[in-house]
Amino acid sequence: MKKNRKELFFEETLKLVVQKGFKATTLRDIAHKLDFEVANVYNYIDSKESFLEGYLFNTMDEFCGYLNNIVDSSYTPVEKLKFVISKHVQYTIAHPYIVALFIYEWRNLKEPKLTEFKDKRQGYIDTVNTIIKAGIKDGDLREMDDEFATFMVMSSMRWLFSLVTKENVTINPIEIEKQMTDFIFKGIGK
Amino acid sequence: MKKNRKELFFEETLKLVVQKGFKATTLRDIAHKLDFEVANVYNYIDSKESFLEGYLFNTMDEFCGYLNNIVDSSYTPVEKLKFVISKHVQYTIAHPYIVALFIYEWRNLKEPKLTEFKDKRQGYIDTVNTIIKAGIKDGDLREMDDEFATFMVMSSMRWLFSLVTKENVTINPIEIEKQMTDFIFKGIGK
DNA sequence: GTCTATAATTCGATAGAC
DNA sequence: GTCTATCGAATTATAGAC
Numbered sequence: 164m165k166k167n168r169k170e171l172f173f174e175e176t177l178k179l180v181v182q183k184g185f186k187a188t189t190l191r192d193i194a195h196k197l198d199f200e201v202a203n204v205y206n207y208i209d210s211k212e213s214f215l216e217g218y219l220f221n222t223m224d225e226f227c228g229y230l231n232n233i234v235d236s237s238y239t240p241v242e243k244l245k246f247v248i249s250k251h252v253q254y255t256i257a258h259p260y261i262v263a264l265f266i267y268e269w270r271n272l273k274e275p276k277l278t279e280f281k282d283k284r285q286g287y288i289d290t291v292n293t294i295i296k297a298g299i300k301d302g303d304l305r306e307m308d309d310e311f312a313t314f315m316v317m318s319s320m321r322w323l324f325s326l327v328t329k330e331n332v333t334i335n336p337i338e339i340e341k342q343m344t345d346f347i348f349k350g351i352g353k
Numbered sequence: 354m355k356k357n358r359k360e361l362f363f364e365e366t367l368k369l370v371v372q373k374g375f376k377a378t379t380l381r382d383i384a385h386k387l388d389f390e391v392a393n394v395y396n397y398i399d400s401k402e403s404f405l406e407g408y409l410f411n412t413m414d415e416f417c418g419y420l421n422n423i424v425d426s427s428y429t430p431v432e433k434l435k436f437v438i439s440k441h442v443q444y445t446i447a448h449p450y451i452v453a454l455f456i457y458e459w460r461n462l463k464e465p466k467l468t469e470f471k472d473k474r475q476g477y478i479d480t481v482n483t484i485i486k487a488g489i490k491d492g493d494l495r496e497m498d499d500e501f502a503t504f505m506v507m508s509s510m511r512w513l514f515s516l517v518t519k520e521n522v523t524i525n526p527i528e529i530e531k532q533m534t535d536f537i538f539k540g541i542g543k
Numbered sequence: 544g545t546c547t548a549t550a551a552t553t554c555g556a557t558a559g560a561c
Numbered sequence: 562g563t564c565t566a567t568c569g570a571a572t573t574a575t576a577g578a579c
Contacts, residue, residue, distance in 0.1 A: 182460075183460065186377050190556085202556085271377065311529075315509055318513075319508050342498065346505045349539070349542055350536065351497065351506065352538035380574085400574080544579105556568085558568095561563080
């Protein structure tokens with residue numbers, strides 16, 4: 164896949180921002196990495212803020228859209244939850260730096276985008292919670308606090324990006340998804 | 354427990370830094386929250402950087418020291434792991450904002466402190482991995498990739514702070530520890 | 544401990560020539 | 562698209578009086 168200059172700019176900038184943090188990454192850092200002067204940054208983005216917004220809301224919308232399709236399907240709650248896990252794992256492996264941005268840098272959004280982001284994220288979690296609650300009610304998941312269960316499922320998936328961005332680690336998406344699903348459903352005990 | 358001015362300063366500043374991020378929190382923000390002028394900040398800290406260092410390394414040392422005591426005990430691997438989980442849960446409930454700082458803001462350390470921090474953290478993870486590996490070998494934990502298991506155990510504990518800092522949530526440390534342990538060992542499946 | 548004043552630097556962003 | 566030049570604002574930190 165050939166990358167044009169714009170794709171290269173976004174890719175390198177994303178990596179830099181994830182590595183140093185959004186606030187700590189200056190436009191001069193970005194310009195230096197791409198080997199041009201500061202003013203040229205504005206050939207690609209309108210502002211530093213808009214760069215962050217673009218990634219965060221595109222990703223958010225993709226996840227919310229996918230989740231809605233899962234919910235509107237006729238799968239069982241457990242099957243639906245496995246689709247959710249699969250989506251998280253596969254997206255994280257494909258775009259680990261975007262996920263890192265999603266986790267670390269959303270706080271740098273300015274109002275009203277900040278509130279909009281938090282609301283959408285809460286909506287996503289609420290929907291996953293609905294699925295898990297149904298799974299418990301059906302007796303397919305063990306009896307436990309459904310909100311805590313939701314919290315733990317989301318938590319355990321959230322850091323996978325850091326495994327993917329680690330060097331010298333070979334990733335088999337199929338195997339990772341299997342192990343992630345096994346951990347969430349069976350834990351590490353015997 | 355009566356708080357003197359220094360304790361109040363550190364507590365309020367910590368909350369502010371966690372809420373806005375280390376880089377995004379200015380000394381003016383801190384001064385304004387404590388109702389005095391910027392220069393007074395330096396009555397309590399030598400620099401913005403030293404504030405971060407203090408919290409991060411004190412916490413790191415406490416966790417490493419405790420883990421060493423666990424390792425040097427005669428408990429079984431599974432029992433040791435439960436002590437590790439207990440420590441994480443209890444510390445997180447007692448000091449959620451410090452844990453948040455630990456997770457979000459370590460990247461703002463400057464060299465050589467940054468490398469020192471990363472090395473210590475990796476040492477901690479390696480030691481937990483040793484415990485889990487022994488548990489699998491003994492047959493007390495199910496057969497699985499021990500490194501991935503370690504990664505997942507650590508990941509699932511890491512976000513607990515966000516549950517504790519949430520408003521309108523009542524926390525029972527004993528119950529949370531039970532549910533956390535159940536999730537890690539049994540998952541959510543039946 | 545508190546303040547005012549300010550140094551020294553860095554930041555995001557813009558103007559305008561080529 | 563690239564550059565030089567620069568603006569205005571914000572930042573950490575210090576000096577020194579009260």
